[in-house]
Amino acid sequence: MSALERRDPSKGAAAGRQAQQNKADAFAVKMMPIIDAIRARGVTTLQGIAEELVRMNWKTARGGDEWTATAVRNLLMRRKEVAQ
Numbered sequence: 632m633s634a635l636e637r638r639d640p641s642k643g644a645a646a647g648r649q650a651q652q653n654k655a656d657a658f659a660v661k662m663m664p665i666i667d668a669i670r671a672r673g674v675t676t677l678q679g680i681a682e683e684l685v686r687m688n689w690k691t692a693r694g695g696d697e698w699t700a701t702a703v704r705n706l707l708m709r710r711k712e713v714a715q
Contacts, residue, residue, distance in 0.1 A: 662689070680703045
């Protein structure tokens with residue numbers, strides 16, 4: 632059996648998923664103080680936070696310029712997961 636035949640593609644996929652999750656967790660940790668500061672100024676809706684992040688020129692996890700309420704929600708959900 633060749634080395635190619637012995638490789639388990641599921642191991643590579645699992646490692647890739649773990650690396651992506653680690654990157655997303657690190658991004659969430661980085662963004663939490665910014666989101667907390669926005670909330671402290673009285674902006675509490677997901678859309679409002681998204682608009683503030685755009686106004687402040689914060690890039691999304693993938694380097695985009697446009698934040699959405701859904702992206703903010705996902706970030707806040709990840710915060711809860713990271714804290715557990």
